[in-house]
Amino acid sequence: MRKVFFISLGLHISIFILMYVATLFSAPMKPPQKIYSVRIMAAPQPEPAKTTIQDNNQNNKPNNKPKPKVITKSKPKNRHKPKHKPKPKPKNNNRTKSTKTLTQGKASVQVEGKNFTDDFYLNLIITKIANNWLNPLRGGRKISTLIYFQIQRDGDVSKIKIEKSSGNNLLDQSAKRAVMASSPLPSIPESYTGDFLGVHFEFQHTGN
Numbered sequence: 001m002r003k004v005f006f007i008s009l010g011l012h013i014s015i016f017i018l019m020y021v022a023t024l025f026s027a028p029m030k031p032p033q034k035i036y037s038v039r040i041m042a043a044p045q046p047e048p049a050k051t052t053i054q055d056n057n058q059n060n061k062p063n064n065k066p067k068p069k070v071i072t073k074s075k076p077k078n079r080h081k082p083k084h085k086p087k088p089k090p091k092n093n094n095r096t097k098s099t100k101t102l103t104q105g106k107a108s109v110q111v112e113g114k115n116f117t118d119d120f121y122l123n124l125i126i127t128k129i130a131n132n133w134l135n136p137l138r139g140g141r142k143i144s145t146l147i148y149f150q151i152q153r154d155g156d157v158s159k160i161k162i163e164k165s166s167g168n169n170l171l172d173q174s175a176k177r178a179v180m181a182s183s184p185l186p187s188i189p190e191s192y193t194g195d196f197l198g199v200h201f202e203f204q205h206t207g208n
Contacts, residue, residue, distance in 0.1 A: 098110075098119055098122040098123060098126060105133075105135050105203065105204050105205045105206050106144075106203075106204040106206055107126050107129070107130050107133070107201070107202065107203055107204070108126075108201075108202045108204070109122055109125055109126050109199060109200070109201050109202075110199070110200040110201075110202075111197055111198060111199050111200075112197070112198035112199075112200075113192060113194050113197050113198065115192075116192050116194075116197065118189050118191065118192070121186065121188075121189055124185075124186050125151075125185055125186070125199070125201075128182045128185060128186075129178050129179055129182045129185075129201060130178075132177075132178040132181040132182050133174060133175065133178035133203060134174055134178075135171070135174065135203075135205060136170040136171065136174050137168065137170065137171055137205045139207060140205070140207050141207055142204065142205065142206055142207045143166040143167060143168060143171065143204075143205050144166055144202055144203060144204035144205065145162065145164065145165060145166035145168075145171050145172045145175050145202070145203050146162070146163040146164035146200060146201070146202050146203075147160065147161070147162060147163060147175050147176055147179050147200075147201045147202075147203065148160075148161055148163040148198070148199065148200055148201075149161070149179055149199055149201070150196045150197065150198055150199065151185055151188060151196060151197040151199060152188075152195075152196050153187065153188050153195065153196070154184065154187055155183075155184035155185045155186055155187045155188070156183060156184050157179060157180070157182065157183035157184065157185060158196075160176060160179050160180060162175075162176060163200065166205070168205075171203065171205055174203075175201075175203040178203070179201060
């Protein structure tokens with residue numbers, strides 16, 4: 001009986017020693033964390049500041065503080081020489097223009113020649129060519145064609161061409177035939193010293 005008692009006691013003591021050793025090597029237990037509850041309250045709104053007459057006077061005072069100086073950086077000088085821009089071509093101011101209203105439309109002549117100012121000669125040209133022009137159009141919109149030709153010293157007409165088409169072949173051809181039928185024109189006045197006179201003759205269908 002005693003033998004059994006000592007064996008049981010030894011087992012209990014050994015179990016107790018093992019449990020003690022196990023507690024020494026195990027991680028220490030963390031204490032339970034406390035949870036805090038916070039109630040968020042809205043902050044009180046500040047009352048609007050009361051303006052006084054003194055504050056208004058201070059606000060209306062001119063601001064005498066000196067303005068900050070603005071420092072502008074000067075652009076670096078271009079060492080390269082500027083390219084020479086092409087000079088615009090001078091407009092041809094040597095053209096004399098004359099216009100005449102006709103029963104079948106309108107005719108105007110513009111000549112290229114230095115110091116040509118003989119309006120009487122231009123009227124002779126318009127009258128002769130207009131008498132040989134048969135306008136094939138009736139009504140419709142206003143269109144015009146431009147015929148270029150040269151008048152030689154003796155009045156002979158050469159280099160006839162359609163310079164600007166009207167878009168209507170009938171009108172273009174009728175204007176060209178009127179110039180061809182008018183050759184020769186009156187001789188160029190002696191006051192003009194050029195070899196020939198360049199003419200831009202416009203035939204306009206007015207739509208009447």
